Amino acid sequence: MSDPTPKQDDGLEILFQAARLQPPEPDADFMARLSADAEAAAPRHEWRVRSHKRPHGIMERLGGWLAATGLAATTAAGIWIGFVMPDIVNSLPIVGDASDSFALSEFLPAADLTALALLEIDG
């Protein structure tokens, strides 16, 4: 097939130019449908804000029913042991004589022991 002549090229260019000036345009309904598609397809990021409300009532302050039940059971067990085996309770060093400071120092962290030793040296 031979190449188009310059006149044929010019003729084509006139047609191209006419077509460029009158592009097929989408109608408004179609554009609205596309916009609705975009809206529906937009990823949803649900930012859940944690509630920081203050606890109300004795049960909430204790940490709920489960924690309160555990606390009540432990208290009852302590009282029962105190009544049934008072000797065991009295022999515990933590409830011993107030002068037994050496026994209390065993429960202190290492740093506090150092501070205590320094105080004793100073004293």
Added chain:
Amino acid sequence: MSDDALLVAFANGDASAGRELTHQLAPKLFSYASRVLGDRAEAEDVVQDCMLRLWRIAPEWRAGEAKVSTWCYRVVVNLCTDRIRKRRPSVSLDAVAEPKADILGAVEQMTEAARVEALQNALSVLPDRQRQAVVLRHLEGLSNPEIAGIMDITTEAVESLTARGKRTLSAALSGRKAELGYEDE
């Protein structure tokens, strides 16, 4: 805002960015699809399909790696090709008449609307790839390297397709003398 930035904003949940991107891209894609398919309803289906695919890949989009419009054109070109192949066999070059008459004189006598219609009719007889290349180059105004990226061919192949497409168009228009309103000189 660039197409790239709008798509990233959309992926981050900004639906208004999606709407804006739709208004930037859809008219161009619709224009191309309408010209290649010659059918508005089919062009709407193709463009809608393309935009839905764009929304689906938005979260994985890597900004700066490709142009959003090139990606969309590529999808639309492929979707149009699929539809054309299902519709009818492509026209052989041999079936198109040699351009004998000078179409310039006839074209100059035509109204703008008649020119648009005559070109659309002539485009419909072009082989698929030639029609796609001619529409992208001469009607949508894309550069040859852009078209090469869209059609996944070399720039030289684009030049060859558009040159052959123009020859075929001239031949097709010459074969429609009555429509163009002139007789052999």
